[in-house]
Amino acid sequence: MNIGNAWSAWKGLDRQQKEFLREKQEEATLRLDEWIPHLAKIVKFDREADSIRKFLGWTGGLCLPAGIAIAIFAESAIPLVICIFGLGLLVSLWRLSKIDVPNGLNSFLLPFLVLLREETKPDAAVTLKLDLRGFDADDKLLSKNGPSSLVTSLYKDSWFSGSTLLADGASLEWDITDLVRQRRRRKTNARGKTKTKTKTKARRTFDIHLNVRGKDYAIKANPPELDDEIRQKIKQGEKRSEIRIRTQSVSTDPTVAPDVDELVEAIASAYRNLTAPAEERPTA
Amino acid sequence: MNVCVVKRGIFSLRECGNEASDICTGCKSPICQEHAVYSSSMVYCAICEAKIRAGQALPSATDPKLAGGTGVPGAAPTKPVTPVVDPNKPVSTTPPPAPEDWESPGWSQRWRYHYYETYSYHPFYYNSWSVGYYDDYDRNSFDVRADGSFDGDGAEAGGFSDS
Numbered sequence: 458m459n460i461g462n463a464w465s466a467w468k469g470l471d472r473q474q475k476e477f478l479r480e481k482q483e484e485a486t487l488r489l490d491e492w493i494p495h496l497a498k499i500v501k502f503d504r505e506a507d508s509i510r511k512f513l514g515w516t517g518g519l520c521l522p523a524g525i526a527i528a529i530f531a532e533s534a535i536p537l538v539i540c541i542f543g544l545g546l547l548v549s550l551w552r553l554s555k556i557d558v559p560n561g562l563n564s565f566l567l568p569f570l571v572l573l574r575e576e577t578k579p580d581a582a583v584t585l586k587l588d589l590r591g592f593d594a595d596d597k598l599l600s601k602n603g604p605s606s607l608v609t610s611l612y613k614d615s616w617f618s619g620s621t622l623l624a625d626g627a628s629l630e631w632d633i634t635d636l637v638r639q640r641r642r643r644k645t646n647a648r649g650k651t652k653t654k655t656k657t658k659a660r661r662t663f664d665i666h667l668n669v670r671g672k673d674y675a676i677k678a679n680p681p682e683l684d685d686e687i688r689q690k691i692k693q694g695e696k697r698s699e700i701r702i703r704t705q706s707v708s709t710d711p712t713v714a715p716d717v718d719e720l721v722e723a724i725a726s727a728y729r730n731l732t733a734p735a736e737e738r739p740t741a
Numbered sequence: 742m743n744v745c746v747v748k749r750g751i752f753s754l755r756e757c758g759n760e761a762s763d764i765c766t767g768c769k770s771p772i773c774q775e776h777a778v779y780s781s782s783m784v785y786c787a788i789c790e791a792k793i794r795a796g797q798a799l800p801s802a803t804d805p806k807l808a809g810g811t812g813v814p815g816a817a818p819t820k821p822v823t824p825v826v827d828p829n830k831p832v833s834t835t836p837p838p839a840p841e842d843w844e845s846p847g848w849s850q851r852w853r854y855h856y857y858e859t860y861s862y863h864p865f866y867y868n869s870w871s872v873g874y875y876d877d878y879d880r881n882s883f884d885v886r887a888d889g890s891f892d893g894d895g896a897e898a899g900g901f902s903d904s
Contacts, residue, residue, distance in 0.1 A: 563840070563841060564840040564841065565840070567843055568852070571843045571848065571849050572849050572852060574849070575749055575751055575849050575853070576750055576751055576753075623752075624749070625753040674865075717840065718837065718856065718859075721751065724752065725752060728752045728753075728865070731865070733865070
């Protein structure tokens with residue numbers, strides 16, 4: 458934990474990066490060698506801030522009771538100073554938690570972009586739409602119903618989508634959407650004490666749209682067998698062919714980012730339908 | 742000029758195209774600065790480094806296995822190689838490199854090695870024509886015929902003969 462490092466990391470951020478930390482949303486078209494450093498700086502700050510948050514929480518939490526305890530036994534200004542210091546730390550913690558981004562940015566998004574760089578030309582533009590506000594933002598609520606003792610809310614969170622042109626001439630679009638069902642059960646016992654339990658269940662969908670050139674790839678006559686959770690649609694054309702893949706997985710914690718393997722495997726599922734085109738001999 | 746033999750890409754591979762600056766200690770292949778991983782006094786290509794980490798035997802310099810990332814330097818330009826998936830092959834589970842190490846050089850190559858090993862994915866391979874140096878017309882000259890000869894071989898193809 459080093460407050461100086463976090464401060465210098467914060468100072469190193471530009472206006473857009475600070476805005477992303479506050480809003481947790483961004484939509485832009487940039488090259489990958491612009492996207493990666495842009496998000497890497499945010500990750501660097503977030504890592505430093507994460508370690509500070511722990512320190513602020515513990516120290517601030519201890520300062521307040523310690524100040525009150527000292528005030529009982531000693532008549533001086535010291536307990537007041539300790540309490541004000543503790544309060545200051547807790548306020549700082551609150552402000553830092555407002556600009557906290559999910560760790561999935563570091564464990565999923567950036568590694569995926571680094572892998573995507575392998576697959577694109579250096580000057581390829583990549584359009585990304587990021588929404589890391591979490592599934593329970595107000596505008597993501599689809600429905601909310603049930604009595605106050607059992608409220609069921611349904612959220613639709615499309616948090617990462619993008620498109621680019623790959624080095625092999627194919628165009629790739631992807632979208633990750635979480636459909637989250639949240640059940641909040643409220644129970645009051647005989648002594649009048651109310652307890653609330655919340656359960657969430659998420660269905661994560663990876664949508665892949667791959668559009669390849671007919672001169673580079675042909676659709677396999679016998680496409681590979683698919684797992685139950687994969688759906689695909691293939692449209693073969695003379696000049697271009699389209700493959701749409703949809704894979705789904707169920708989890709109990711929608712805040713956990715997927716593994717990079719999952720998204721890459723979804724894209725690879727589209728490529729598994731392809732083969733080399735039939736040999737064409739020159740006509741002239 | 743020696744060019745780096747490490748391939749770029751995941752789903753479809755293509756030539757790196759950079760000038761080689763080192764020779765991999767493991768597979769003796771020429772590698773560029775970008776794909777070299779320095780370990781004490783040794784220099785490895787990213788694939789050999791991934792194999793060392795996974796405790797596997799290193800490939801030879803002429804290992805044509807495309808999925809390994811190194812191939813035969815200067816191999817004939819070709820159409821994409823059809824991926825062959827063997828459903829009977831047991832899927833190995835090479836541990837992935839830690840996601841937080843993505844900043845380290847060669848991370849994507851190590852990850853690719855893990856991916857191919859674990860998911861039995863066989864990439865397409867585009868050779869040098871795909872980097873823009875050869876156009877479609879040039880490429881046709883390298884198309885292999887059914888009898889194994891190239892267009893231009895033999896007397897019937899334009900009257901050229903060996904001098």
